[in-house]
Amino acid sequence: MPRVLVIIPAYNESETIAAVIVNLQRHAPEYDILVVDDGSRDNTAAAASAFPNVQLVRLPYNLGIGGAMQTGYKFACRNGYDVAVQCDADGQHPVDRIKDLVGHVIAGSADILIGSRYVANTGYTPSVSRRVGKSILSRAVDAIVGAGITDTTSGFRAANRRVIKAFAENYPEDYPEAEALVLLHKAGLKAAELPVEMLPRQGGRTSISPKNAAYYMVKVGLAIFINVFRRNGRTSEKV
Amino acid sequence: MPEAAQIGFQPAHRIGLLIVSLLLVGLVLELVRRRRFKERYALLWLAASGFVLLVGLVPSLVVWFAGILHVQFLTVFFALSFIFLLGLVLSFSVVISQLSDQNRELAQEVGLLENRISRLEKNDGG
Numbered sequence: 001m002p003r004v005l006v007i008i009p010a011y012n013e014s015e016t017i018a019a020v021i022v023n024l025q026r027h028a029p030e031y032d033i034l035v036v037d038d039g040s041r042d043n044t045a046a047a048a049s050a051f052p053n054v055q056l057v058r059l060p061y062n063l064g065i066g067g068a069m070q071t072g073y074k075f076a077c078r079n080g081y082d083v084a085v086q087c088d089a090d091g092q093h094p095v096d097r098i099k100d101l102v103g104h105v106i107a108g109s110a111d112i113l114i115g116s117r118y119v120a121n122t123g124y125t126p127s128v129s130r131r132v133g134k135s136i137l138s139r140a141v142d143a144i145v146g147a148g149i150t151d152t153t154s155g156f157r158a159a160n161r162r163v164i165k166a167f168a169e170n171y172p173e174d175y176p177e178a179e180a181l182v183l184l185h186k187a188g189l190k191a192a193e194l195p196v197e198m199l200p201r202q203g204g205r206t207s208i209s210p211k212n213a214a215y216y217m218v219k220v221g222l223a224i225f226i227n228v229f230r231r232n233g234r235t236s237e238k239v
Numbered sequence: 240m241p242e243a244a245q246i247g248f249q250p251a252h253r254i255g256l257l258i259v260s261l262l263l264v265g266l267v268l269e270l271v272r273r274r275r276f277k278e279r280y281a282l283l284w285l286a287a288s289g290f291v292l293l294v295g296l297v298p299s300l301v302v303w304f305a306g307i308l309h310v311q312f313l314t315v316f317f318a319l320s321f322i323f324l325l326g327l328v329l330s331f332s333v334v335i336s337q338l339s340d341q342n343r344e345l346a347q348e349v350g351l352l353e354n355r356i357s358r359l360e361k362n363d364g365g
Contacts, residue, residue, distance in 0.1 A: 036350070055358075057350040063343055071347045078351070173343075 002082035002106050004031040006098070007072030009065055010089035014043040016201075020087070021051055023095045031085070031098075034075055038068035044089075070171035073159075077168035082106075085158045090201045093156040097196045101158035110192035112163045112184060114149060115156035117198050137220060141178045144228060145185040149193050152178040156196060163189055172223060175216050179223045186227065256295035263288035287323055 006024055010017050017035065024033055034055040035048035039062035048056050057071055069086065076084040083105050087093050097115060104113045141152040155177050159167065166187050172179040181191055267288055271281045294301050294316065305315045 055354060057354045059346050059350045061346060063346055067343045067347065071350055074347060075351060075354070 001030075003080070004028070004083045004085065004102055005072075005076045005079070005081040006031050006033045006085045006087050007036065007069065007076065008033065008087050008089050009036045009038055009068035009072060010040060010044045010048070011038040011062060011065075011068070012040045012042045012044060013089035014040070014047045016091045017044055017047050017089045018050070020089055020091050020095070021048070021054055023091075024087070024098070025051075025053075027096050028098050028102075031102075032081070034072055035089075036068045036071045036075075038062050038064070064174050066171055066173035066176040069176065070167060073164055073167040073171065076164045081164065082161055083158055084164050086155055088155055092198050092201050094196050094199060097194075098158075100194060100196075101156070104192065104194060105158045105160050108160075111189040112157055112159045112181075112191045114151060114154050114191060114193040115196035115198075116149070116151035116154055116193040117196070137178055137217065140221065140224060141181055144224065145181050145191060147185075147191045149181065149191055151193060152181055154193075156198075162187075175220050178220050179227065182224050182227045186230070253295055253298055256291060256298075260288055260291035260295050263291060283327065290319070290323075 006028070008017070008020060021033060021035075024031065032055065033051075033053070034057065035044075037045040037048065037056065037058045039059050045056060045058050048054055055075070057075060059068060059071065063071075072086075073084060083102050085098055085102060087095065087098070093115065101113045101115055104110065138150060138152040142149050145152075153175075163184060166184060166189065167180065170183060172183070184191060264285070267276075267281060267284045270276050271278075276284070298312070301315050302312055305312045308315065
């Protein structure tokens, strides 16, 4: 029986985190859950520690989504998990589809499986500007990765051991999803996607404000561009 | 070699430059003495203040250089200062990036270790 860890990075998500955990434990009771509290100022850590079977890692200060997610991958790597699943704490990810993602990874159809919003019939309608930005970015990333991924920014993904190890060593800092795929591609790992229906966020606030959207595009674009010219990503760190 | 005075470099300018460079050298040495600097930055700043001192002592060096480039004395002086500061700021960006990487790893390590301690404590108690 493969061991599966669900990584939930959380920054000020006390409103929704408990519901996400309850939902996960209902749909996938055999999976372990790790909440990475990214220096929240609200009761996120307390809400998570109310569940005795949920692992909690509290970062001493806010590292941003990349640093928090990588903490989860380091945890998965050190504790010998076979599959790690990324799941948002705001309830947008369809937890009932988690076993489909994990199943494909265990079956070996890809090293990382992405739950995609843009494949037909998913009912997800982001704002126009975000849609345009993300589709440009998705195309750029897909042009490099060449795996036919339509939603490179989706944070709902399941990864096998090889990806866990790669991400534990090296993970992008902010807005990491698209860049992470380029890193995997350079490491010779295979990505695939599965259509899923995303839900509206259940509470809290999005980390990408319109103000940050331009920075997001430029930063990720640059990071991806530079990554193409790197041999093996950044110098690897000790895991 | 044109004389410094010919291009408007007065003795008063020279004295001003000497005073500034001496103050700079003194400040840098004092900061090193109080261990406020890492040695590598101390050397950098000592070199910079040494350059200002040199210009104050032998302005004709810069005048000669300005003559080669067909520009004014001050242009050379400011251009060199600008290049120095640019290099310094670039090196700071590199250092800050390294520090923030190390900082991130440290924070992750603290979080993971705390989790491990609380798991060990739970096992001890139960």
